Amino acid sequence: MDNILLKEKEKKNKKLLKINKELQEKIKEVQTMNLILQRLDQVTTSKELFTALVNLSGEVTGCDEAHFCIYNREIRDITVIDSFFKDKNNKQLCTGNTETNIIDKVTDDGIPILMRENGGNGSIMAIPLKIRSRVFGALFSRTRNGGRYFTDKDLYFINFLTEKASFLIENLALYESIYENLFSTLYAFVETIEAKDPYTKQHSARVTSYAASIAKAIGCSQEEIDVLYVSGNLHDIGKIGIPDSILLKPGPLTDDEYEVIKKHPSIGSNIIGHFSMWSDEQKIIKHHHERWDGNGYPDRLKAEEIPFLSRILSVADVYDALTSDRSYRKRIHDDIAIKIIRENAGTQFDDRIVDVFLNLFG
Ligand SMILES: [Fe+2]
Numbered sequence: 200m201d202n203i204l205l206k207e208k209e210k211k212n213k214k215l216l217k218i219n220k221e222l223q224e225k226i227k228e229v230q231t232m233n234l235i236l237q238r239l240d241q242v243t244t245s246k247e248l249f250t251a252l253v254n255l256s257g258e259v260t261g262c263d264e265a266h267f268c269i270y271n272r273e274i275r276d277i278t279v280i281d282s283f284f285k286d287k288n289n290k291q292l293c294t295g296n297t298e299t300n301i302i303d304k305v306t307d308d309g310i311p312i313l314m315r316e317n318g319g320n321g322s323i324m325a326i327p328l329k330i331r332s333r334v335f336g337a338l339f340s341r342t343r344n345g346g347r348y349f350t351d352k353d354l355y356f357i358n359f360l361t362e363k364a365s366f367l368i369e370n371l372a373l374y375e376s377i378y379e380n381l382f383s384t385l386y387a388f389v390e391t392i393e394a395k396d397p398y399t400k401q402h403s404a405r406v407t408s409y410a411a412s413i414a415k416a417i418g419c420s421q422e423e424i425d426v427l428y429v430s431g432n433l434h435d436i437g438k439i440g441i442p443d444s445i446l447l448k449p450g451p452l453t454d455d456e457y458e459v460i461k462k463h464p465s466i467g468s469n470i471i472g473h474f475s476m477w478s479d480e481q482k483i484i485k486h487h488h489e490r491w492d493g494n495g496y497p498d499r500l501k502a503e504e505i506p507f508l509s510r511i512l513s514v515a516d517v518y519d520a521l522t523s524d525r526s527y528r529k530r531i532h533d534d535i536a537i538k539i540i541r542e543n544a545g546t547q548f549d550d551r552i553v554d555v556f557l558n559l560f561g
Contacts, residue, residue, distance in 0.1 A: 263342055325339045
């Protein structure tokens, strides 16, 4: 009787152990998928997505290398967009004959390939990336030596990853092309305004370049520099709402006319405000004529109340205006323009920004 009971107990224990093991595996699976989703969720540009794709592939499968490639079947040419290497000192291209044949097959059939190579010492996994069931590229990964092979589970995870990534690539590509189109359309308006007055040609482009140099020197992030690029190029877009008779007037302006000119930052900010992705840019454009001492326009903001990038833009804007010909006066010599900027530090401009400006241009 005791023997029978003992055997039953052992059987139950074994079953429990098996269930426990399965549960652990399931938990790991969910964690991996969660990691993939979380990581992809943080991506905001296609470039970041390509990097996340190859890095996740390396992290999830433990492979030695992973490449995201675009393949041109007509000329049998692989373009590697981004790569992951476990050993940073051993970076190898995946554009040889073996790779070309595998990627050719994967992109043709649209079905993943999992195989051993290197006399059974390593393995290869290649997965097609599709948008609306059309293959546009492949994720190629490899384990080199040491008896580590890709498993069905790896294939399952990487399939999950490439499916989500393909969907994101399509969305980002659409978004980026809309974004680019929108920016070029709005910039075309700026060029139209600048073309009306031969003296202001390329003013916005130059202001953006001065502002970007200051921003880099002061340690702004790439994100801030991107914001500055849009707001710098579009800072005077509001001039589209100012009558030509005032905008192009050769002589000095009357007080009333000056009041009209002063509306251009608000008009510009209203135009940009229609596009929700440019909320930072909108603020910067609105306040590019504020002064450090609070005597600027439109909101008479003071010191730190003025957005930091508007303060940079303001120095760049005035410097370019001084050093280029205007309809009502000749250009001022660089040395004198720099002197004017220096003299207005702490009143018109943020003196910290003027310091950086003087280091660069003074
Ligand atoms: Fe302006």
